[in-house]
Amino acid sequence: MKHSVRTIASLVVLFSLLSPVGRASELVIGQPASATAMDPGFLKEAATLVDNIFDTLVLRDADMQLQPGLATAWKALDTTTWQFDLRQGVTFTNGEPVNAAAVKFSIDRILDPANKAPTISYIRTIASVEVTGDYQVRIHTQGPDPLLPTRMSRYPTYIVPPAYVSRVGAAEFARKPIGSGAYILKEFIPDERVVMQANPNYWRGKPTIDQVIWRPIPEATARITALLTGEVQLVDGVPANLVPTLQNKPGIRLEQVKGGGLTLYLGLKNNQKPLDDVRVRQAISLALNRQAYTSQLLHNFGTPTGTLPRPKDFGYLDIPAPKQDIAKAKALLREAGYPDGFSLKFQAPRRYIASAEVAQAIVQDLAAVGINAQLDVPEWSVYTQQVASGKQAELYMLAWGSTQTLDADAALYPVLHSGEPYSTVNAPELDTLLNDSRATVDSQKREQILHKIQQWVAEQQPLIPLYREDSLYAGSDKLHFTGRADARIPLFDLTLP
Numbered sequence: 001m002k003h004s005v006r007t008i009a010s011l012v013v014l015f016s017l018l019s020p021v022g023r024a025s026e027l028v029i030g031q032p033a034s035a036t037a038m039d040p041g042f043l044k045e046a047a048t049l050v051d052n053i054f055d056t057l058v059l060r061d062a063d064m065q066l067q068p069g070l071a072t073a074w075k076a077l078d079t080t081t082w083q084f085d086l087r088q089g090v091t092f093t094n095g096e097p098v099n100a101a102a103v104k105f106s107i108d109r110i111l112d113p114a115n116k117a118p119t120i121s122y123i124r125t126i127a128s129v130e131v132t133g134d135y136q137v138r139i140h141t142q143g144p145d146p147l148l149p150t151r152m153s154r155y156p157t158y159i160v161p162p163a164y165v166s167r168v169g170a171a172e173f174a175r176k177p178i179g180s181g182a183y184i185l186k187e188f189i190p191d192e193r194v195v196m197q198a199n200p201n202y203w204r205g206k207p208t209i210d211q212v213i214w215r216p217i218p219e220a221t222a223r224i225t226a227l228l229t230g231e232v233q234l235v236d237g238v239p240a241n242l243v244p245t246l247q248n249k250p251g252i253r254l255e256q257v258k259g260g261g262l263t264l265y266l267g268l269k270n271n272q273k274p275l276d277d278v279r280v281r282q283a284i285s286l287a288l289n290r291q292a293y294t295s296q297l298l299h300n301f302g303t304p305t306g307t308l309p310r311p312k313d314f315g316y317l318d319i320p321a322p323k324q325d326i327a328k329a330k331a332l333l334r335e336a337g338y339p340d341g342f343s344l345k346f347q348a349p350r351r352y353i354a355s356a357e358v359a360q361a362i363v364q365d366l367a368a369v370g371i372n373a374q375l376d377v378p379e380w381s382v383y384t385q386q387v388a389s390g391k392q393a394e395l396y397m398l399a400w401g402s403t404q405t406l407d408a409d410a411a412l413y414p415v416l417h418s419g420e421p422y423s424t425v426n427a428p429e430l431d432t433l434l435n436d437s438r439a440t441v442d443s444q445k446r447e448q449i450l451h452k453i454q455q456w457v458a459e460q461q462p463l464i465p466l467y468r469e470d471s472l473y474a475g476s477d478k479l480h481f482t483g484r485a486d487a488r489i490p491l492f493d494l495t496l497p
Contacts, residue, residue, distance in 0.1 A: 118388045125145040150405045286329040348375065
């Protein structure tokens with residue numbers, strides 16, 4: 001790593017001599033991973049790219065307040081019916097109208113069990129979508145759902161063109177998507193680049209940046225080098241250990257959103273021995289030195305936590321991260337019948353801040369209590385497919401967030417409720433609490449239920465929260481960009497001189 005830092009430092013002089021590669025109307029963004037598909041309803045990764053190609057009925061402003069999007073107004077007609085009035089005159093970039101039929105089609109394809117949408121957890125409360133006019137829909141829910149307007153603000157409720165999707169099929173649409181958003185996809189070459197062109201007919205007005213190129217640069221040092229040499233103007237996912245290299249560098253601006261990243265956790269296949277024993281799960285949690293991970297490996301750009309939601313989420317309960325206790329962990333293993341420990345497979349990606357290094361530290365911590373964790377670090381594109389299909393190892397590292405709704409529900413339900421695509425938990429008592437939290441309209445009562453869920457998870461450890469990442473970006477000081485609590489990079493709001 002010292003060699004990498006010296007390499008970057010030596011490039012600072014070169015950077016100062018170079019003129020920007022991109023024109024004022026072109027922006028190049030370096031990312032830690034490549035997009036694998038671009039169907040907004042079937043995402044297995046962050047929505048950063050598709051946010052800019054598609055629209056939703058509801059938008060969030062910079063203060064995270066809900067604002068009209070493709071819907072100009074919405075209201076609850078009764079406890080299970082919401083009416084949305086749609087913006088007229090909007091078209092997809094292929095000319096199809098954005099109307100009530102498109103809204104119904106877009107939501108129905110996610111709800112259809114035959115399609116096995118990995119994002120269905122977020123909108124499973126929806127029973128049906130009724131077209132009540134060319135530009136009006138009524139969304140009926142299974143029961144009261146106070147979050148319904150919020151669910152219409154991000155994945156998987158992007159609106160897609162029915163005729164085009166039906167004609168080309170799901171696989172082709174994921175490669176060559178068409179939306180009504182601020183940008184049009186011009187080129188998508190996995191592991192190489194995604195090129196977007198400004199939509200001149202966008203209903204909010206033409207974006208100021210004509211072309212945006214997203215470049216996957218998995219190796220951290222190479223990503224920062226690309227910024228320093230002017231090859232990219234914005235880096236998403238700055239490695240924490242390289243932040244000192246960028247501080248106070250002419251022409252570079254760092255952007256940190258405290259706690260704005262994902263929450264890292266260890267998933268466990270609760271139905272497999274020995275992970276079906278709560279004492280074993282508790283022992284694994286107590287073996288971990290979360291404080292060391294965040295201070296030494298994340299350089300304090302992360303916060304240990306005992307729960308999945310974030311402080312800004314509705315329903316968040318401040319549960320401190322358990323402190324490492326090797327003696328107690330060993331005692332629990334003996335009590336569970338594993339005095340000599342056991343072996344298990346462990347998977348972790350390189351996708352998050354120092355996540356592969358944290359995984360190595362976890363292996364060492366588990367070894368200290370007699371657990372032999374056999375670590376595998378697969379490529380991100382492979383790993384996302386494994387996790388979504390339940391083919392990952394019995395112990396695995398993943399990150400989850402609540403940026404879809406800024407509500408604890410988004411951080412809890414999809415990874416804890418039995419039968420959900422990203423859940424390896426099956427606990428009827430927990431399912432009841434999760435269901436009740438979605439059907440309770442009274443905010444105070446609902447908050448209490450969300451607190452109970454987090455307390456239950458802290459006691460039973462069906463999964464093991466580790467820490468919350470900060471969001472770290474670095475970019476040219478000529479680029480107007482501000483990090484957001486919902487982790488979006490809204491190209492429409494970005495400007496270059």
